[in-house]
Amino acid sequence: MSTARTTAPAAKSAPAAKPAPVAKSLRSRRDDIHGWAFSAPFLAFFLMFLVWPMISGAVMSLTGKSLTGANSGFIGLANYSEAFADSDMWRSLGNTLYFTLISTVPLVVIALALAALVNMGLPAQWLWRLSFFSPFLLASTVVSLFFAWMYNPELGLFNDMLANLGIPPVAWLNDPAVAMWAVVIATVWWTVGFNFLLYLAALQNIPQQHYEAASLDGAGGWRQFFSISLPQLGPTTVMIVILQILASLKVFDQIYQMTEGGPGGATRSIVQYIFEAGFTGYRLGYSAAISYIFFGLILVIALAQVFITRKRSA
Secondary structure: OOOOOOOOOOOOOOOOOOOOHHHHHHHHHHHHHHHHHHHHHHHHHHHHHHHHHHHHHHHHOOEOOEOOOOOOOEOOOHHHHHHHOOHHHHHHHHHHHHHHHHHHHHHHHHHHHHHHHHHOOOOOHHHHHHHHHHHHHOOHHHHHHHHHHHOOOOOOHHHHHHHHOOOOOOOOOOOOOOHHHHHHHHHHHHHHHHHHHHHHHHHHOOOHHHHHHHHHOOOOHHHHHHHHHHHHOHHHHHHHHHHHHHHHHOOOHHHHHHOOOOOOOOOOOHHHHHHHHHHOOOEHHHHHHHHHHHHHHHHHHHHHHHHHHHHHHO
């Protein structure tokens, strides 16, 4: 008679010990402290040089503060009412919008053309890249002085070239109908290299398989550019246009150094008018009010661009 043998059930492995809540809480707090410590310098500069000036400027725009110290009390929205009725402010704002319009288009189109030429595989590409981008590294003072000499009515290169063609000389910086275009030519030569570099990087990131497949289908160079390159460059173009519009709206240096806003205020930008109102007219409160009107315009343009971009990508 066999005896039944009973086997003891296998012992189950003990579950892994969970970290103590206290230790986890301490570790989380330590990570938070380290994060705030690393962020503290940036936050300090952010609060000191961005947030506080914005708050201080908004408060100042509601006062009659002046560099002379007179009438510095609270006056409410009087500065804003005066600014909206100021024809000089509207003219300066119109000059700024006009400069933005006539400078943004060539700065986008010319940059795209230069990038496409270099991307074709021209010999000595390093020389082309250096030639197109190096002006962007120059200071605005250097560019302004350089073009002021080029625009000289008697000794300038531009009028000398016109004379060789039998065309009478042009008062580039003294003619209200031409002065803004003269500044735009200098600005395009100076800053087109940055947009060129962005376009070139975007073109070089397009997979070559697309062009190879298109060439097998019989597509030529122009067809490949308009059917492959341009659609692929859509996001880059939107970014460049946004950056260029925002940069052109803030134009000041080259206009002030080349024309000082003349002739007769034909090239005076809104930033220059803000500067003159605050530091030539000594009216800091009024200058701050114009600044916030201009800030509101930039904010509206930026929001409109974001809305259009999202609508196109949807």
